[in-house]
Amino acid sequence: MLSMFSYVEVLGDAGEAVADLKQLFSLSDKFGYSEWIQFDASIVRGLAYYTGIVFEGFDRGGKLRAICGGGRYDRLLSTFGGDDIPACGFGFGDAVIVELLKEKGLLPELSLQVENIVCALDPGLKEAAATVATILRGKGQSVDLVLENKPLKWVFKRAARIKANRLILVGDSEWQRGMVSVKVLSSGEQHEIKLDELE
Incomplete structure (x- = not known):
């Protein structure tokens, strides 16, 4: 050269x-x-x-x-x-x-951990699920948003793989009441929470 x-x-x-x-x-x-x-x-x-x-x-x-x-x-x-x-x-x-x-042995090992995985239970609720993800991100939470039409079993497997703390399910009846279903994955505890109370 x-x-x-x-x-x-x-x-x-x-x-x-x-x-x-x-x-x-x-x-x-x-x-x-x-x-x-x-x-x-x-x-x-x-x-x-x-x-x-x-x-x-x-x-x-x-x-x-x-x-x-x-x-x-x-x-x-x-x-x-x-x-x-x-x-x-x-x-x-x-x-x-x-x-x-x-x-060169310089690639850092990053543990994959996400605080929340958000999933719409109905294809018509994808925008609602995106709204929930935006609210949580606005509060400094990490979120994995599932927009594909996947069975709930797949979502649970994904939640385990990414070590999510909570699974937030956006269902039609809950959404109409301004609420979402929150499952704490470590304990299995599940309850409904109002959108403005999501932390």
Whole structure:
């Protein structure tokens, strides 16, 4: 792979693109990260809105595909009706970074625990279940909202798998009275609670 300066020798020093690349490498040297970047003329980003230098980020060993890729796009906002402003950004590959973190033993082990699992007992109550989830989230509670038409047995299995504390069932008769059925999964205790009393 050519260094930036070898590239300039081959293509000459004329043109805005070459000037931009020279400035990038000069600044990277001054900021102390030049050892982390290399010039690669084979990188071509497929999106038409880039207006300057494009880039891809790789793991140091170069064994994985790009972790991220992006570039300069100074005229992107006008395509959405806004005013153009200088901008630079990238898309991040979550699958690649997870593999890299696993390889280096840096992937944290997060225990999956959700405080509430909310389920509508009737397909017509999905919006009601979403309302209950929103109320709980507004009170700082974590919520897993089940919107698929799943049997109750599946919901209980899911609740056990994600270690939910409570199962909140939104049924038609309870909902008409402004209430939901709450089952505490550790004790099996179940009772009806008014929406404005949900904690």
